[in-house]
Amino acid sequence: MSSSDTSSDSEGSTGTPKPFHGHTDTVYGVAYSPDGARIASASTDQTVRIWDSHTGMQIGKPLKGHKEPIVGVAFSPDGQRIASGSFDNTVRVWDVLTQELVLDPLKGHTKVIWSVQYSPDGHFIVSASDDGSARLWDTRTGECTVILEHSHRLDVASFSPCGKRVATTCGDNLVRVWDVDSRSLVFPPLAAHKEQPWEVIFSPDGRLLASSSRDCTICLWNAQTGKPHKAPLKGHKLGVSGLAFTPDGLMLISSSRDRSVRAWDPMSGECLWGPVYSDGMHVRISISPTEPLVVCAGGSSMYIRDTVSGKRVLPEGTDSKPSKGQLMATLEGPRSLAWFPDGIHFTVAGFDYAIKTWNAKKGGEPVNVFAYHTGTVTSIDISFDGSMVVSSSEDHTIRLWNINDKAPAMDPIKVVNKEVTAVKFTRDASRFISANDDGTICVWDTRNGSLLRVIEGHDGFVTSLSVSPDGSKLASGSRDDTVRVWDLQTGTLIAGPYQHDYYVQSVCWSPDGSYVLSGSGDGSARVWSTVSGEQVFRVEHDSWVNCVQYAPNGETFLSASDDKKVRIWKANTGQLLRSLEHESLVSVAAFSKDGKRIASGTDEGYIRVWDIVSGKLLLGKGSSGDNEDEESVNEVERGVRHERRVSEESFMNRPATLRRQGQPYENTRPTGARREGTAQHRQTTQSYPLSDPDGRGPFKSFFASIGSRHAQGQSQRSRGNTNLFPLRRIMLVSTARAKERLAGALERRRNRNGKGTESESEEDEDVDATSTPEGAQDGLSRVPPSGTVYPPVNAQSHDEVNTCFCIPFKAR
The missing domain is CATH 2.130.10.10 (YVTN repeat-like/Quinoprotein amine dehydrogenase)
Structure with a gap:
C-alpha cells in the first residue's frame, strides 16, 4: 500500500483532513x-x-x-x-x-x-x-x-x-x-x-x-x-x-x-x-x-x-x-488539599501519586513536589506549626515528611490488608490518626510511627477525620452514612451517630468546638450540636457534597459539590452568601489559615484560588491573566513605579518618533511666555502616563489632547496608570541636544545632592524645569521658532524624526 492511499478522515467523515486527526481517545x-x-x-x-x-x-x-x-x-x-x-x-x-x-x-x-x-x-x-x-x-x-x-x-x-x-x-x-x-x-x-x-x-x-x-x-x-x-x-x-x-x-x-x-x-x-x-x-x-x-x-x-x-x-x-492557571493542575482530580499556616502555600495530592505545593500568590508551577508513593495519594494533612506533612496512599502506606528537609521523616508505615483513606494530625502533632476502608481508625505516635490505639465502631469505609480544637475529641465520617465523635484518649464513642441519608464524605469541627459539620452523598451539608446531639440545620446542593470546612473565624463554612460549585454559607444561620462556579465537579476545597482565600480542585485536575470577600477568582484556569492576586499585583506595581522613579536615564532610551494625531496643533503661545502657578495649581495640571496600554510610548496621549486641553488648563488623569508626571513646557530641540540637555540636568543634580536620586523640593524642581542647564549650548532653543507647527503635518506613525519634544518633569 502506497502512502498516497490515505483516508480522508478516520471514519469516513467529510471535510479537509487534518494532520494526525483520527483517533478518538488518548x-x-x-x-x-x-x-x-x-x-x-x-x-x-x-x-x-x-x-x-x-x-x-x-x-x-x-x-x-x-x-x-x-x-x-x-x-x-x-x-x-x-x-x-x-x-x-x-x-x-x-x-x-x-x-x-x-x-x-x-x-x-x-x-x-x-x-x-x-x-x-x-x-x-x-x-x-x-x-x-x-x-x-x-x-x-x-x-x-x-x-x-x-x-x-x-x-x-x-x-x-x-x-x-x-x-x-x-x-x-x-x-x-x-x-x-x-x-x-x-x-x-x-x-x-x-x-x-x-x-x-x-x-x-x-x-x-x-x-x-x-x-x-x-x-x-x-x-x-x-x-x-x-x-x-x-x-x-x-x-x-x-x-x-x-x-x-x-x-x-x-x-x-x-x-x-x-x-x-x-x-x-x-x-x-x-x-x-x-x-x-x-x-x-x-x-x-x-x-x-x-x-x-x-x-x-x-x-x-x-x-x-x-x-x-x-x-x-x-x-x-501554558498559562499559570493551566500549570496549576494535577493528573486527573485531586483527592486532598491542605493549607500551610502562612496562608500563602497549600499542598494538593491525588491520582498522579505526587504531593505538590503551590504559592497562592504566584500560581504557575508547583514550588515543591514529593513523589514517593507508588499509588494514588488518598489524603494529606499539615501539622499546626507547618513543619510536617502526613500522607496516605492506595499503596497501603503512610508517610511522614519533614518540610524543611523535603524528605521522609521516617520509613513508610505499611498497613497490611487495608487501604488508608484519611489522615489527620493532632494539634500538638505528637500523634496522627488514620482512617481505613475496613471501618477502623488508628492512632499513631509521630516520633517513631508506633501504633497507639485502634478505634472500632463504624460499619463501613471511614472517609474523613477531624480533630477538635482542644485536641481531645475526634469526629469521623463513614460510608455507613453516619458521623461519630470519639474520645481520643480512650477511643470510646461519646457522641453520635449522626445520621445522613447516604455516604458521609467529609467532616469538620467548628473553631469553638461546639459543632460538627458534615457533607454527604445525599447532597446535603449538616451542622450538628455536640452538646445536644441534634441537627441544627442543613443546606443543600444539587449533587454529592464532597468536602466541607469551617472558616478559621467560624463565621462561615464552605461546601464543595459534584454540582460544580463551592458554596459559602453563614455559619449560624445557613444563609447562602456566595457560590463559586467551576467547569466540573469539585472534589476538594479549603480555607487558608488566615481566612483570606479558598483553594479548590476539580475532577479535571485544575486548582484554583479564590478571594473569600469578593468571590473573585485570583489564580487558576479562567482567572484574569492567570496572574497574581490583587495584593501581589499591587506589590508588583509598587515595585515597577519605584524602578521608574529611580531609573532617571530610562527616559533617554526612548526612540525619537512621532505619530500624527488628527489635526496638527499650532503653538499660539507668545514667544518666551511661561505658565506659572502654585504647587496646588501644578497638582491639577494635565498629566500623561509614562506608557500607554497599547505600548506606543509616553507622548501619544499628550499629542492627542494637548490642543484641546492644555490651552484651557483642564485637569485629567489617565485611567489605570498612577505613574504620571505634570507638563512643564514644550521646546523644540534636536534629538542629540535633548539627550545632552537631560544628561546635563541629571549630572547637575547628582553633583548637588551627592547621590543619583532626585530629592529636590518642588521649588528646586521648578528651577530645573524652567532654566537652561549649565553647559547648555546656544543651539538649544527654549521655544519653537515663531509659526512652527507640531507635530508636522506629514508625520506618519513609522517616521523617524531628528527632533523631539523635551519635557522636563518630576516623577511622582
Whole structure:
C-alpha cells in the first residue's frame, strides 16, 4: 500500500483532513518506521493507525482487533510488520501492507501489556506487563521463548542495540538489565529513582542507559557497569513518560505528563532546549531514524518537532507556554488539599501519586513536589506549626515528611490488608490518626510511627477525620452514612451517630468546638450540636457534597459539590452568601489559615484560588491573566513605579518618533511666555502616563489632547496608570541636544545632592524645569521658532524624526 492511499478522515467523515486527526481517545504509543516514512500510533480507542510522517495523513484504515485500549506499538526492523500491546493482555502482529493479522494473538500475559519492542534482528518481540513479567516472543511462530519474572508490575522492556540484553522498569522503583541467553541480571538492580520508572532505553551505541520516572527525573547510567553516569536530570514538573536518543546519540529527548518536551545533552546533562508545550498530556515519543524529527503523543493527536530547535513541524503552528492557571493542575482530580499556616502555600495530592505545593500568590508551577508513593495519594494533612506533612496512599502506606528537609521523616508505615483513606494530625502533632476502608481508625505516635490505639465502631469505609480544637475529641465520617465523635484518649464513642441519608464524605469541627459539620452523598451539608446531639440545620446542593470546612473565624463554612460549585454559607444561620462556579465537579476545597482565600480542585485536575470577600477568582484556569492576586499585583506595581522613579536615564532610551494625531496643533503661545502657578495649581495640571496600554510610548496621549486641553488648563488623569508626571513646557530641540540637555540636568543634580536620586523640593524642581542647564549650548532653543507647527503635518506613525519634544518633569 502506497502512502498516497490515505483516508480522508478516520471514519469516513467529510471535510479537509487534518494532520494526525483520527483517533478518538488518548494516544499512548507512537513509533517511526525504519525508513522514517510512516508513523504508527496506538490509542485507547482500541485502534492502531498508520500515518504519512511528512503530511500527517492517515494511510489506509484503522487496525482493529484488540478488545481493549492499546498502549504499546512498534515497527519491525524491516518495516513490514507492526506489533501492538493492549489492555486485553495480548500482543498482536500486523502486516503493514495488507493491514491484516500475521499471527494469532500472542497470549500468556495475565494483565495489561504496556509496551512492545522488536529485537534489532527482528526475530523477537519483547513485551512488558502489569503481571510482573517481560516475555520474549518468536516472531515466526508466535511462541513465548523467555520469561523474565519481577516482583512488581512492569512498564517497559527495551532491547539493547546488540539484542543480547533487555532492560526493564519495575514497580519496586528499580531498573534491571538482563542477559537474554542466561536470563540473569547483568549487574545488580539500578536504584536511583524515588518512584516507579516509566521508561528505559539504550543509547544507539549501547554505552548509556537512560531511565525516566514518575518522580519527574531522568537518570543516566553506564550500560556496561550499571554505575550512574550523571546526577539525575531535573526540570519536568510531572512524571517523565517518554525518552528517545537521537540516532547519533548526542541528544536525549524527553516528554512528560506536564505536557512539555525537553532536549538534553547526555554527556553534560545540560538542557539544550525546552520546555516546549503541546495541548495534550505526553506519553510516549519516537525519533525519526532518517531526519532530525521526534513525534510526540499528546492527547488524542500527535506532534512532530525538530530535534535541533524544538519547534513544531507538524501540524504547523506556534507553541505557547501554558498559562499559570493551566500549570496549576494535577493528573486527573485531586483527592486532598491542605493549607500551610502562612496562608500563602497549600499542598494538593491525588491520582498522579505526587504531593505538590503551590504559592497562592504566584500560581504557575508547583514550588515543591514529593513523589514517593507508588499509588494514588488518598489524603494529606499539615501539622499546626507547618513543619510536617502526613500522607496516605492506595499503596497501603503512610508517610511522614519533614518540610524543611523535603524528605521522609521516617520509613513508610505499611498497613497490611487495608487501604488508608484519611489522615489527620493532632494539634500538638505528637500523634496522627488514620482512617481505613475496613471501618477502623488508628492512632499513631509521630516520633517513631508506633501504633497507639485502634478505634472500632463504624460499619463501613471511614472517609474523613477531624480533630477538635482542644485536641481531645475526634469526629469521623463513614460510608455507613453516619458521623461519630470519639474520645481520643480512650477511643470510646461519646457522641453520635449522626445520621445522613447516604455516604458521609467529609467532616469538620467548628473553631469553638461546639459543632460538627458534615457533607454527604445525599447532597446535603449538616451542622450538628455536640452538646445536644441534634441537627441544627442543613443546606443543600444539587449533587454529592464532597468536602466541607469551617472558616478559621467560624463565621462561615464552605461546601464543595459534584454540582460544580463551592458554596459559602453563614455559619449560624445557613444563609447562602456566595457560590463559586467551576467547569466540573469539585472534589476538594479549603480555607487558608488566615481566612483570606479558598483553594479548590476539580475532577479535571485544575486548582484554583479564590478571594473569600469578593468571590473573585485570583489564580487558576479562567482567572484574569492567570496572574497574581490583587495584593501581589499591587506589590508588583509598587515595585515597577519605584524602578521608574529611580531609573532617571530610562527616559533617554526612548526612540525619537512621532505619530500624527488628527489635526496638527499650532503653538499660539507668545514667544518666551511661561505658565506659572502654585504647587496646588501644578497638582491639577494635565498629566500623561509614562506608557500607554497599547505600548506606543509616553507622548501619544499628550499629542492627542494637548490642543484641546492644555490651552484651557483642564485637569485629567489617565485611567489605570498612577505613574504620571505634570507638563512643564514644550521646546523644540534636536534629538542629540535633548539627550545632552537631560544628561546635563541629571549630572547637575547628582553633583548637588551627592547621590543619583532626585530629592529636590518642588521649588528646586521648578528651577530645573524652567532654566537652561549649565553647559547648555546656544543651539538649544527654549521655544519653537515663531509659526512652527507640531507635530508636522506629514508625520506618519513609522517616521523617524531628528527632533523631539523635551519635557522636563518630576516623577511622582
